[in-house]
Amino acid sequence: MKTYTITQIKDALAEIKNENDPVILQLQSDSRKGVQTLLNRWKSEKEKEREELERYRRMLVHENRLRRQGFEWICGIDEAGRGPLAGPVVAAAVILTEEAEIPGLDDSKKLSEAKRLQLFDRIHEDAKAIGVGIISAEDIDKYNIYEAVKKAMKQAVSELAFQPDFLLVDAMRINAPYPQESIIKGDANSISIAAASIIAKVTRDRLMVEYDQKYPEYGFAIHKGYGTKSHLDALKKCGPCPIHRQSFAPVQAARK
Known part of the structure; x- marks a missing residue:
């Protein structure tokens, strides 16, 4: 039976998807500590991928239910920026095809910035339409934040x-001319x-980075307009700028 070097094993594992692959079966009996570390x-990693795929499939429950009812082009809608003291509120509408499979999709607040950027590009590649x-x-x-x-x-949507x-x-x-459902x-x-x-x-974060270039004293690129201590300190020192939400209490307080 051929003995692989650690480097060869590392390269082989990067390509193997199936636990029943002959190389995996051979590595299980390899007594070298480095081999077992790589194998484990x-x-x-494969277990995490399986769990992520299962979670993704569970998140299809609403889309699958609606497709069984005859709906094909199902649009998801969400917003970012409801709570900040500065900057716009941004909403997105996304239609994914039934064939699209993007494991890793989740509430954007639960994801790292790097993961959000990766998924942002993937969604643009796979989506039927984005607004x-x-x-x-x-x-x-x-209007107030809710409106x-x-x-x-x-x-x-438009x-x-x-x-x-x-x-x-x-x-x-x-208010839209389509049937809809609110999902908590x-x-x-x-x-x-x-x-x-x-x-x-991601769209809103990028806008706030642009605003940081115009109003660098507030640190918008870091906190994206949320009421962090550094933002509140800057508000007290500099007062509100044109992109602050003047109706929000901490901004009103900074004007006094």
Whole structure:
């Protein structure tokens, strides 16, 4: 039986997907500690992949139910930026095809920035259509944040290049000419809403990085407008800037 070097084993494991592969079966009887470390790491990675795929399939429950009812183009809708003291609220609408499979989709807040960026690109590759709605801080003050979120979501749907036939909305209902369903914690329970949450979050974060170039004294690139201690300290020192939400209490307090 051929004996592989550690380097050869590492390269081989990077390509192997099946636990019944002859190389895996051989490595299980290899007494070298380094080999067993590599093998255990490979098994752990495969187990995580299986768990992620199972979670992904569980998150298809709403989409599968609606497809059985005859709906094909199911659109997930979510927002980012409801709570910050500055910057816009951003909503996204995403239609995924039935064939799309993007393990890793989840509530954007649970994901690292690197993972969000990876999934952002993957969603753009696999989505049937993506729409984005952006409502400014000025309009948030004009309408209130709840109404601003609904406007952003409606705008996102209107930006879709392909017409949906059903909307899955994260914990809200919007005024739209399509049947819809509100899903509590939808970004953790529906792949379509999870995809929308990632598009909205990454889009908004990038806008806040751009605002940081214009208003560098506030640190928008770091906290994205949320009420962190450093942001509140900057508000007290510098007062509000044009992208602050003037109707929010901490911003009002900084104006006094």
